[in-house]
Amino acid sequence: MPAPTPTELTRLELFQRLWREPLSSVAADLGLSASGLAKLCDRTAIPYPTRGHWAKARAGRAGPTPDLPPAPEGASDQIRITPGHPTVRRTPVRLSPEDRREQLMAVAARIIVQDGLHALTIKRVARDAGLTAPRAYHFFPTVDVLMAALARRELQAIRTARAHRINTAERPAERLRLSTVTYLRQVAERGVLLQTLQTAPGVRRALRAEQRAIRADNTNVVATRFTDSHRVPSDVSRAATAVLTSAVLRTGRILARGRLDLDLAETLAADIVEAGNRRLAARFQAPPPGDVEDA
Amino acid sequence: MVTARRPRRGQRLPPLARRELLLDVAAGRVLEQGVLPIGVEELAQAGKVSKGLVYRYFPEAHDLYNALLERSLDQVAAALDAAGDRPDLATAAGDVAEAYYRHVARTGPLIQIILRDRFMVGHVSPRAAAIRARVARRLARQARDALGLDLRETIACLSIGMTMPEECGRLAFQGELDLERGALLCRELVLGVLDVAGRRGLEARR
Numbered sequence: 217m218p219a220p221t222p223t224e225l226t227r228l229e230l231f232q233r234l235w236r237e238p239l240s241s242v243a244a245d246l247g248l249s250a251s252g253l254a255k256l257c258d259r260t261a262i263p264y265p266t267r268g269h270w271a272k273a274r275a276g277r278a279g280p281t282p283d284l285p286p287a288p289e290g291a292s293d294q295i296r297i298t299p300g301h302p303t304v305r306r307t308p309v310r311l312s313p314e315d316r317r318e319q320l321m322a323v324a325a326r327i328i329v330q331d332g333l334h335a336l337t338i339k340r341v342a343r344d345a346g347l348t349a350p351r352a353y354h355f356f357p358t359v360d361v362l363m364a365a366l367a368r369r370e371l372q373a374i375r376t377a378r379a380h381r382i383n384t385a386e387r388p389a390e391r392l393r394l395s396t397v398t399y400l401r402q403v404a405e406r407g408v409l410l411q412t413l414q415t416a417p418g419v420r421r422a423l424r425a426e427q428r429a430i431r432a433d434n435t436n437v438v439a440t441r442f443t444d445s446h447r448v449p450s451d452v453s454r455a456a457t458a459v460l461t462s463a464v465l466r467t468g469r470i471l472a473r474g475r476l477d478l479d480l481a482e483t484l485a486a487d488i489v490e491a492g493n494r495r496l497a498a499r500f501q502a503p504p505p506g507d508v509e510d511a
Numbered sequence: 512m513v514t515a516r517r518p519r520r521g522q523r524l525p526p527l528a529r530r531e532l533l534l535d536v537a538a539g540r541v542l543e544q545g546v547l548p549i550g551v552e553e554l555a556q557a558g559k560v561s562k563g564l565v566y567r568y569f570p571e572a573h574d575l576y577n578a579l580l581e582r583s584l585d586q587v588a589a590a591l592d593a594a595g596d597r598p599d600l601a602t603a604a605g606d607v608a609e610a611y612y613r614h615v616a617r618t619g620p621l622i623q624i625i626l627r628d629r630f631m632v633g634h635v636s637p638r639a640a641a642i643r644a645r646v647a648r649r650l651a652r653q654a655r656d657a658l659g660l661d662l663r664e665t666i667a668c669l670s671i672g673m674t675m676p677e678e679c680g681r682l683a684f685q686g687e688l689d690l691e692r693g694a695l696l697c698r699e700l701v702l703g704v705l706d707v708a709g710r711r712g713l714e715a716r717r
Contacts, residue, residue, distance in 0.1 A: 415632075417546045417628070417629065420545070451689070459674065459697075462674045463674040470671070475666070484671065488703060491703035495699040496699055499695070
């Protein structure tokens, strides 16, 4: 059996061939399997047509051909293909499991913001992160798990920022205002990602219980404060806190959709929370403890 | 030999009654789950019918949720229209909020769940969308004329204000809030939104 002849070609040549005919036929020509060639393209950052491209092309509905990005670090522009002998390697980067997780989540976040939720697959994440798919699956067995982890990370960041800011306030009213404003600022910054994530049923299902627990916790703290400072019955202050929190969250959604700018959203939400509290205090306020008997 | 009869799965019902029954069961499941979609299998089991029958009434999942949505919106739109007829804005807003609140407290936050679910994006039936747009447009126009705010801000205030009856209603529906107390709370909170909007309108006009 004759030794397979190696083929030499540049990234550009391969790129052009891949957008002229289907990957599987190019692969057959080069003596590779289709997935072997796909992996090679992943390693050398050559975009190739996705599933369905050629059917669309025949129907005249193919999208535009992407540009060839520069070669990733460590990969040369010359590709030497010897069937049976993988030659192109990316320089492996060793990361600790935590860092790898972080990296994958960052990649996923980018994919979601750029291309939307439907573009998020573990394979795509692996490809963009420069890993083989199984290694990415090791960290995130399903897309839902990945999305839930991302959402958790975002929510945690928002909460941390909020708690941090609130502690700088001294008066309770000021604290409430700061908490509202900080939340909205965070939404403005991270909005798109979190909003997109929360539309995924999987994420909502996964986070529902814990979100509820956290919210109940928050509600308790704020409501107790409100009961103490305004002497409002505790059921009213609990309900009011829950409702006003939802109002702030709604403002956040409007903000993230770009229907309000940050300044206006901040003022509106904070004013509405304040006005609501003021009205409730006026309406439900119990007389000071000493007068209860006389009333 | 007598062949064993298949167990009766349920009584035969006239189509409209069956449809209502299925909608009731679906509403319960949606409220419990809080997220769309619910499985057809699950719905069929809960309604004690075959899957085929569910498909017969609702060929696609979206048909089911649209039917639920339209039913709720029909119920609530009449009440909102009546309440919105009050001449003075504060009374109108308070009454609209209370009408919506009582609807949610009685039937649960179905409208919110369905309208806000990603599953329904691009699938809300024209009729449901039209009812919703009509009610929202009317409220927005009324508020804008009385307050002198620009449309964008009015819509934002309206949307934020709507959380009050929705959430108070949800709490009352879940039994975490007394019905009458919730009505009071809801009214005060909506009036709070109106305070803010009114103040902003005054500033804008100056």
